[in-house]
Amino acid sequence: MDNLAIPPAAMRRSSLSGQEGGPTCRPIAGGGRFSLRLPPASRQPAALALGLDLEANINRAAVSGGRAALRLGPDEWLLLLPEAEAPAAALAGALPGGLYALTEISHRQTAIVLEGGAAADRLNAGCPLDLDLAAFPVGMATRTLFFKAEIVLWRQSETCFHLEVWRSFAPYVWELLGVIGREYAS
């Protein structure tokens, strides 16, 4: 049999492909992700090129029309963009000779959305942060831990959290969220 005659079925599969989820906890497939490192002098031209606010405080997310820049540290941003968007050329044009590092990590991570009145309680089963609204307001985004897995946690509304999980940790996080979810099943 001629194997080359069969066209390859190249398609992107999330590590949570096939998981349905429910109304309070579901995986999100697709999406583009970039890790951006910038010195302070490059911040303004980069923000103009990307159309995103990079001056937000550390641990805050700047959202603009379905695109988001999560500031994880003093010089580190996680860009969540539509899958087709490629910001490399725009950045290179805005920062000729400038110092920056842009790495595509779309396939390194996968996303999970946790919703509902008990979302914070469910997260706190494995996340050591204080998720009270006063300490972790809407719009806050930070790297932290969920049990033993590193995650990026972003509070999108009072009762809705977005989790970015490394793909190899995703089944582990998903399984634990399911176990915790049983306690809160109505």
Next chain:
Amino acid sequence: MLLIPCPYCGPRPEIEFAYGGEAHVVRAADPRQVDDAGWTEFLYFRNNPRGDHAERWRHAFGCGRFFNVKRNTYTDQIEASYRIGETRP
């Protein structure tokens, strides 16, 4: 669990951090001028005080930054945290 004040992210639980040993251990500006005793002192000997201690921490599961903390090793009370390069309070 300690609540460690990261100078970039604010107070965070200890589990997010990695300990980095004693702070302010300075490598010689010209390493060729350092004799064996000097290298031994630099590489292997650290203070082990009962009381105030300046130490490095890294916010490994957070902003990823190294910073310094002044902690009392007897009471575990953290008096200050400050960025790398700033003088010890």
